[in-house]
Amino acid sequence: MQVTLRIKRFNPEKDKEPWWGEYKFAAEPTDRLLDALNYVKWYLDGSLTYRRSCAHGICGSDAMQINGSNRLACKVLLMNLGQKITIEPLRGYRVIKDLLVDMDAFLAKYRSVRPYLVTHTPDPEKERLQSPADREKFDDTTKCILCGACTSGCPSFWADGEYVGPAAIVNAHRFLFDSRDEGGEDRMQVLNTLDGVWRCRTIFNCVEACPREINVTRAIGEVKKALLYRKI
Amino acid sequence: MNGAGRPKPESGLELYAWIFMRISGIALLVLALGHLLIMHIVHNVDHIDFQFVAQRYATPFWRTYDLVLLWLAMIHGVNGVRTVLVDYVSPRGWRTASLASLYLLGFVLLALGSLAILTFQPPMAP
């Protein structure tokens, strides 16, 4: 099939303003959008810049706005996108070059929720036991690949970048609901603030954007509920 | 670490605001929709005049009803607009100023409204 990629280009080293690059070529309908981007980079314009690695939706490198929604370029096939495809960088982050954005602030938020298991009891000789039912409680949120699609699609985050954002909350949830974790109190304190979970207005754009199909809003809701019960 | 911002200390305020929004919302569902139903649909502005109000306020029930509605709607609304302002007004000074104006406005109008409801003296029926 014939496709046209409209890509928002911006290289601060030489451009004053972002501009739209248009690239027309033939591709297989079953190609990933990432394959099409690679085609542009490899054969049409070597300066096109974006991140990519695994090419099958696991590493979280290539989240971008595709036809107006946040997706992973390696996880959408051209046949589902139509002939004219508009591609822009994730919004809400500083654009460094073309589709590549600065994720430092995003990752700093991730780190702020203490995303690691905290235990005070000494480790047993073998594994800590955990029932399948307890394991199931946080299964959904262990899937996060830190791609940033959710946070960048969240209107509350667009409004104020101080919002810790859905991705960080997802990762806090992963530990808050892990029966082995004993660091909940600290994490709760970070989240029980204006810039924590309470800025979430249940807009669900995060859920729509998440390439790992994590029900992000539900995780946030569970954290809110946990905060509520802790206080009452 | 740019833009990370140290998390502000927990105060619990946001949590209480959140729960209040939900409880007052459910109450408003009955009160506000009831109010609209009575004043704008079953009756409509064609029927409503001073006389109508006077009759209604002859019973304490409607006064209480309106008073509760006023308070809940006002606090719910002020808090709602607060979230909106906090979202879109990030420069510190502007944020403080706009929030202060909002609270002031809310307070004055709440007082005014309460006063009107409480002090209203229906003239003796002719």
Add this chain to the structure above:
Amino acid sequence: MVKPLEYLTYRGGPGHWSWILHRLAGVGVFLFLLIHIVDIALIGWGPKVFNKLLFLYRAPAFRTGEVLLVGAVLYHAINGIRICIIDFWPETMALHRKLTYAVGIIFVALFIPTAIYMLSFVVK
């Protein structure tokens, strides 16, 4: 950061639109409430002033606005209930799209007849 118009260009899900409407409706109703308090307070000035004012309310433009107000409160209320449901029962979030569509359907089902009924007085 993100410009106001760009809030409309992002293609999120139905939740995106329901939030925009909820927020607009909430703020709109709040602004009306402010005016409403002032005019009701005028009742303290006695029947003359008050009844005169009601004239304003009876103007067709105002009557149409009234329909919008009812619509705004109605939508905000129904959607508010959806928010409460998903907040207190996070399990229901698996159905989030369906719930949002349900709000739309209920709103239309209630609002259209009400609006026709109310507008029928204006036309008269």
Add this chain to the structure above:
Amino acid sequence: MVQRYDAVVVGAGGAGLMAALQLAGRGHVAVLSKLYPTRSHTGTAQGGIGAALGNHEEDHWEWHMFDTVKGSDYLADQDAVEILCREAIETVYDLEHWGLPFSRTPEGKIAQRPFGGHTREFGKAPVRRSCYAADRTGHMILQTCYQQCIKHDVHFYNEYHVLDLLIENGRCAGVVALCLATGEICTFHAKAVLFATGGCGKMYRVSSNAHSLTGDGMAVVYRRAIPLEDMEFFQFHPTGIYKMGILLSEAARGEGAILRNKLNERFMERYAPALLDLAPRDLTSRAIYREIREGRGIEGKNYVHLDMTHLGSEVLDKKLPDITEFVRTYMGIDPLTHPVPIQPTAHYAMGGIPTDVDGRVVIDEKNTPLPGLYAAGEVACVSVHGANRLGTNSLVDILVFGRRGGRHAVKFIQENDWVPLPAHADEPARALVSQVLKSTGKERAADIRDVLQDEMMDKASVFRDAKGLTAMRGKLRELRDRYRQVKSEDHGARYNTELLEVIELGGLLDVADVLVESALARQESRGGHYREDFPKRDDANWLKHTLAYQTPKGVELKFKPVTITKFQPMERKY
């Protein structure tokens, strides 16, 4: 710009992070990675990590050791395998203590599943040894290790691409890296350097490997006169999604999926009557190629079916959720109702930088270490995988030897001082970069890479012979000439990913060269290396490791003996 650290870890996959965790707090340490750590390819590992915990049934590390040695076609060094299998157990418990969310048995223990080549009582029947977290084990390992690094404040330089290794007076002095964000070339002066840069699977067309797996670490080290060991052994995983190469883990067959040909036959009955579809990968991949060659590929094309339709949604959605989703997303079919088209996909480099069991890089047949230089993970060759790696053993390898390397490096930095930096240390790296940026050539890197990948697939993959390999040797020479004329369109400094791809291609060409020369030399068939002109294993002449050196005349090969302790070579039957 020169920065000084006690130790530098290059690569932030499982191996790099594990090593960094040992070093954290015990010295001034930096981790350099060309990808943000959680984007590393360890995250894509699906099936599990092998350890004889015996949570479901009796199991012993000796059994694990036997399977690994047999799986390796007896080329693995058995002292190293023993360490691997013993320490696997404590490593898995460590991961669990760090919070890794393993799937659980009803009693709440770590769940385990069967995996190709893993057996009980020295080959009697499959055993459940692979500890798993659904089919996202690698993801969980990578996340968990990275989380521990956050906890221990490990210092990362993300998106730094290492270009060169510095050696002074036979000792390691540091590395030179390109900072992608600024385009600056930075020198890291260090007492110890640990390479954990992963594999080189992108030299093949159909590959399960990430775009970033271009053998950088191997190439950098190789250019500094350090040999690469056993590079002819490259593993093809039997079940990659047709054409795309995306992996469908052996866990699928562990849970009961079956391979079928055009006639709907369960053809593995002919090739491995005891283990059937759970036979080791080299054997299974060859079986699939044979079926295809003999005209039993589906619709006469070069693929067969992986049949999971009988597994039911309970197994697919609960135990194999990710691969089920891959099939749905990329093939547009539902594995619940349709068999999945698969073909063998380039997967894993058994060979790499030779190291001893402490992760020290050794540079000759006598295992002489190069002081201060370490390697671990897929980039290294200890060798625990020999001629063929068993599924689940790489994750064990990266963690066990990442840790051992890290621990040894701790000792090393405490006992040693920096060697002075060579003069103009960053000169070669600068030259490399400016040569690409200033190039006036007309060759497109992508065209060269296309030819490389197609030809390697054709001539140096599952089946090999002298004719093909010799032709490949010529091809590589030609490609190298073209590479000298490579053009560049992006002359900017910031995030010049085009520059990066050109440099990566250079690495691939070097590594492919070594692979082809080593494969041509080895006149026998063993594990992942199958010569049609020499179809038998030849222990008399070839029970030895290959060491390939770069010399001005081209690749020079030397050989080193295999360490055999517990298990004498036997015929390998499943």
